[in-house]
Amino acid sequence: MRLSFCLILIFLVLGSDAAGADDRGLTALDLVTMERLSDPQPSPDGRSIAFVRRSTDLEADKGRTDLWLVKVNGSGLRRLTDDPMSESSPRWSPDGRSLFFLSGRSGSSQIWRLEIESGEAVQVSDLPVDVANLLVGPLGEQLAFTAEVFPDCADVACTATRLEQRAASRVSGRVYDSMFVRHWDTLEDGRRSHLFVMSAEGGAALDVTAGLDADVPSTPFGGAEEITFTPDGSGLIYTARVVGATEPWSTDFDLYYVPVDGPPDPQCLTEDNDAWDTQPVFSPDGRTLAYLAMVRPGFEADRFRIRLRDLANGSVRTLTEEWDRSPGSLLFSAEGDKIYVTAPDVGEVGLFAIDVASGAVEKLIGGGHVRSPALAGERIVYGFDDLKSPVDLFTAAADGSDRKRITDVNRERLADIRLGDYEQFSFAGWNGETVHGYLVRPTDFEPSRTYPLAFLIHGGPQGSFGNDFHYRWNPQVYAGAGYAAVMIDFHGSTGYGQAFTDSISGDWGGKPLEDLQKGMAAVLERYPWIDGDRACALGASYGGFMINWIAGQWPDRFRCLVNHDGVFEHRMMYYSTEELWFPEWEHGGPYFEHPEGHEKHNPALHVDNWKTPMLVIHGALDFRVPETQGFGAFTALQRRGIPSRFLYFPNENHWVLRPANSMYWHETVLEWMDRWTTETSDDPPNE
Numbered sequence: 001m002r003l004s005f006c007l008i009l010i011f012l013v014l015g016s017d018a019a020g021a022d023d024r025g026l027t028a029l030d031l032v033t034m035e036r037l038s039d040p041q042p043s044p045d046g047r048s049i050a051f052v053r054r055s056t057d058l059e060a061d062k063g064r065t066d067l068w069l070v071k072v073n074g075s076g077l078r079r080l081t082d083d084p085m086s087e088s089s090p091r092w093s094p095d096g097r098s099l100f101f102l103s104g105r106s107g108s109s110q111i112w113r114l115e116i117e118s119g120e121a122v123q124v125s126d127l128p129v130d131v132a133n134l135l136v137g138p139l140g141e142q143l144a145f146t147a148e149v150f151p152d153c154a155d156v157a158c159t160a161t162r163l164e165q166r167a168a169s170r171v172s173g174r175v176y177d178s179m180f181v182r183h184w185d186t187l188e189d190g191r192r193s194h195l196f197v198m199s200a201e202g203g204a205a206l207d208v209t210a211g212l213d214a215d216v217p218s219t220p221f222g223g224a225e226e227i228t229f230t231p232d233g234s235g236l237i238y239t240a241r242v243v244g245a246t247e248p249w250s251t252d253f254d255l256y257y258v259p260v261d262g263p264p265d266p267q268c269l270t271e272d273n274d275a276w277d278t279q280p281v282f283s284p285d286g287r288t289l290a291y292l293a294m295v296r297p298g299f300e301a302d303r304f305r306i307r308l309r310d311l312a313n314g315s316v317r318t319l320t321e322e323w324d325r326s327p328g329s330l331l332f333s334a335e336g337d338k339i340y341v342t343a344p345d346v347g348e349v350g351l352f353a354i355d356v357a358s359g360a361v362e363k364l365i366g367g368g369h370v371r372s373p374a375l376a377g378e379r380i381v382y383g384f385d386d387l388k389s390p391v392d393l394f395t396a397a398a399d400g401s402d403r404k405r406i407t408d409v410n411r412e413r414l415a416d417i418r419l420g421d422y423e424q425f426s427f428a429g430w431n432g433e434t435v436h437g438y439l440v441r442p443t444d445f446e447p448s449r450t451y452p453l454a455f456l457i458h459g460g461p462q463g464s465f466g467n468d469f470h471y472r473w474n475p476q477v478y479a480g481a482g483y484a485a486v487m488i489d490f491h492g493s494t495g496y497g498q499a500f501t502d503s504i505s506g507d508w509g510g511k512p513l514e515d516l517q518k519g520m521a522a523v524l525e526r527y528p529w530i531d532g533d534r535a536c537a538l539g540a541s542y543g544g545f546m547i548n549w550i551a552g553q554w555p556d557r558f559r560c561l562v563n564h565d566g567v568f569e570h571r572m573m574y575y576s577t578e579e580l581w582f583p584e585w586e587h588g589g590p591y592f593e594h595p596e597g598h599e600k601h602n603p604a605l606h607v608d609n610w611k612t613p614m615l616v617i618h619g620a621l622d623f624r625v626p627e628t629q630g631f632g633a634f635t636a637l638q639r640r641g642i643p644s645r646f647l648y649f650p651n652e653n654h655w656v657l658r659p660a661n662s663m664y665w666h667e668t669v670l671e672w673m674d675r676w677t678t679e680t681s682d683d684p685p686n687e
Contacts, residue, residue: 023418025443025480028666030417031471032056032659035409036063037383037391039089039372043096046377047072049393050080050090050099053409061660067101067114072376072395074406080114081121087112089133089224093200094140100124100200102134111143113200124202128160132193133217133224136200137233142260143198144227144236145205148191151213156205159191178245183578184220185621185653193219195227195238197260208258209266214240218253218278225279225329231286235259237269239278249580251276251298255291269309275302279329284336287311288356292327293318298581299505301462303498306330306339306354319359324497325352331373333398340380342370344495347424347436347466351382351400364400369468381406385469387422387440387476418443420479424467427522429515430491433500437519438467439527440475440485452534452677454478454485455520455558459541461492461504461512472655472662473540481670483677484530486523490515505586508542509549509601516546517554533559534677538669540564541625541654545603548633551614552606560676561614562669565625565654568633569604571595576626607636613643615672617665619652645672 036054043050049072054065067080067090081087085104092099099114106123109130114121125131127147135144149159166189180188193215198205209216216238217226226239235257243250253276256266270277275294282289289309294302303326306319319339320327327341328349339354351365351373368386375381378398385391393407422440429435442451456475458465465473465487475485489496491511492504503511524532537558539547544566551561567573574583574591584590588597599605614637618630630646637644647668649661656665 023443024416025482026417026419026474026476027480028477028663030413031474031477031666032662033058034390034413034471036471037393037407037409040374040381040383040393041090041092042072042374042376042381043092044094045096046375046379048076049376049381049406050092051393052088052090053079056659058659061658063659067099069116070393070406072379072381072406074404077407080116080119091134091136093136094138100134100136100143102131111145124200125198125205126202127156127205129156133227135224135227135229137229137260138231139233141200142229142233143200144229144260145196145198146193146216146227147196147205149194149207150190151192151194151211155207179248179580180578182623184623186220186623193217195236195258197236206260208236208260208264209238209240210264212240212242212264212266213244214242214247216240222278228280228282229260230257231282233260237280237289239280248578249298249584251294251300251581253278255280255289276300276304277307281330281332283332283356284334288336290319290330290332290339292330299585300579300582301460301494301501302326303501304328306341308356319354319356320361322359323354323361325361326494326498327352329373331375334375334378340364340373342373344464344466346495347438347464347489348495349466349468351380353400365396365403367467369466386467387438387469388419390469390471417480419476420445420485422467422475425522425526427519429518430511433491435488435490435515435519436496437486437488437523438465438475439523440479442482442484443476443480444482445529447529450529450531451482451484452673453523453530453532453536454483454673455516455535455537456485456487457516457537457539457543457546458487458489458493459539459543460494461508461542462494462501463542464489464493464495466495477666478670478673481674483673484527486519488516488519490519506588506597507601508545508586509553512546513549513553516550517557520557536560536562536673536677538562538564538673539566541566544625547614548603549601549606551612552603552609555609555611558612560672561612562617562672563614563630563633564617565619565622566616566629566633567603567625568629568636570598570602572632573625573629574598576628578623604632604636607640610636610640610642613672613676615645615647615669617647617649617668619649619654619656621651621653624654 033056039052041050052065053068054063065086067087070077083105087103089102090099103112111125112121129147131145133146153159194207194209195216196205228237241253252274255269255277258266274297277293280291292304293307296302309316325343327343329342331340341352349369351370353362371383373382379395381395383391384394396403420440420443426436478485544563547561547563588594591598616634618627634646656662
């Protein structure tokens with residue numbers, strides 16, 4: 001009852017279409033309840049697409065996912081599953097008659113099979129642990145999946161028994177001999193994600209990575225794209241980082257081959273590369289293994305190259321050494337003569353075709369964000385979104401022409417919502433180099449009026465606030481609240497060449513700050529209807545660091561600041577975060593060897609200059625930027641008597657994921673911005 005009341009209250013505060021208003025702006029409630037599509041899986045004959053559709057259950061305060069089906073021409077949209085528990089990972093049998101998928105309907109995440117014609121689902125796996133990352137073998141006789149187990153256990157039953165014993169014990173203490181003690185948002189308990197194989201009919205499961213002290217796939221964000229069957233189904237290729245105690249400061253992921261039918265006997269295929277190797281994909285003829293590879297150990301934002309391994313002689317060649325973009329996915333054409341990839345490109349994520357023989361690159365689809373391309377017969381199916389459109393499924397011819405939308409799942413939700421128009425701009429940033437950004441106009445834009453500014457700063461820092469429909473940091477929410485939204489892809493952003501990305505390392509507060517300053521000046525000159533005296537800057541993660549840095553280095557520019565999960569003090573950040581390779585690369589080495597690199601742009605050293613009102617936000621489960629960073633910034637603000645608030649989420653990590661929390665986040669942020677940017681505000685901006 002209490003949750004329902006809170007949701008109704010937030011609903012009324014943020015706005016609703018219940019009153020029948022026309023052409024209103026996007027609200028946080030709209031954003032949170034938007035239908036989300038993912039994981040398109042074409043049937044073997046290319047005629048149908050199975051996909052995952054997420055909806056939001058406000059009462060339960062969570063999202064739920066179901067499986068849907070649509071024909072490749074956009075007709076015949078229908079729901080395949082409707083269980084209260086979430087369903088995911090649809091994978092076709094080779095004959096196209098059934099779908100294997102993951103579901104929690106039996107009480108834990110297990111493998112199920114759905115007969116397409118009858119609509120009946122039967123349980124395939126019945127393990128005492130949760131199952132994830134499902135793959136179907138090329139002959140349809142075997143399934144591969146992952147599950148978290150204790151590496152020293154002989155079987156999954158041992159893992160289940162040990163977990164039961166731990167739960168029953170009154171002892172809560174755990175002893176650790178190495179990092180990670182905690183990772184992302186999880187307190188580690190000794191389990192590893194291992195790779196299993198079982199018959200498609202069910203039965204016993206074989207751990208083909210038994211004893212491995214590593215995770216398959218990588219944690220916390222790796223998925224099934226890091227695993228593939230060999231073309232004949234006799235083996236698996238997987239990605240793993242087998243480096244022992246150095247794991248927290250290593251990015252040495254390798255590809256391994258292991259047979260599916262015997263004792264684990266992994267063979268490392270990429271031992272000569274100490275940097276990141278991942279995403280193995282076989283060519284249609286089975287003669288070539290393509291994968292992504294970085295070349296600089298310890299650098300998670302290095303450029304991925306495509307490498308091709310000839311399976312007959314073991315030779316390896318780099319296909320994209322001359323292409324200054326970093327692919328994020330790999331898909332062979334039906335003939336095997338091209339590889340389709342997605343890659344960041346000047347504020348967008350496009351679809352490209354790369355000639356396997358020559359390495360020549362052709363851009364096929366741009367104008368927004370292309371996601372999860374797959375082959376559906378002679379067409380390519382993919383997800384697509386931009387700053388005015390959430391993700392839907394589209395198809396295109398093999399050359400990128402003849403593009404057609406095949407789903408429109410948010411049509412009714414968007415029917416009475418006016419979204420702000422957007423445009424990309426550029427200006428001369430640091431050293432006169434070209435820097436790009438996006439502007440989103442207020443929903444109620446009129447040229448004769450002036451509007452306050454929401455100045456959004458992306459995280460990463462090797463990331464981008466580009467042309468996509470983000471479900472957390474979406475500029476349309478600010479446009480709907482009457483703000484112009486501006487996003488600058490400062491030096492360090494991805495999609496502009498590797499040198500541009502590299503330029504932020506060792507210079508967190510230098511070139512990026514200059515880009516933001518020059519970008520603000522360019523925006524105010526170009527768009528005179530923006531009131532530069534009523535601007536608020538917002539950022540998360542690195543963006544939150546930049547908010548803290550701006551507070552000390554640019555204290556007179558903004559009326560207010562919003563710092564979400566931002567780095568405040570670099571020494572304790574190094575000693576309390578988990579993935580140490582990141583600060584070591586960014587700041588020149590471990591803190592104890594190179595303290596000057598970490599202290600060079602340390603916001604805590606400039607608190608004496610702080611005076612701008614700041615809202616600080618942090619989640620207790622954020623182990624990437626631990627919560628003490630947020631508490632430290634808030635302490636500095638309070639002790640200096642600067643107007644400030646602290647929004648604390650005990651059950652959120654580096655992101656805010658729960659629907660009610662997301663709406664409360666937006667409500668709190670917009671209230672803070674309105675307080676300081678309203679023309680009639682009585683609050684001085686810098687007292």
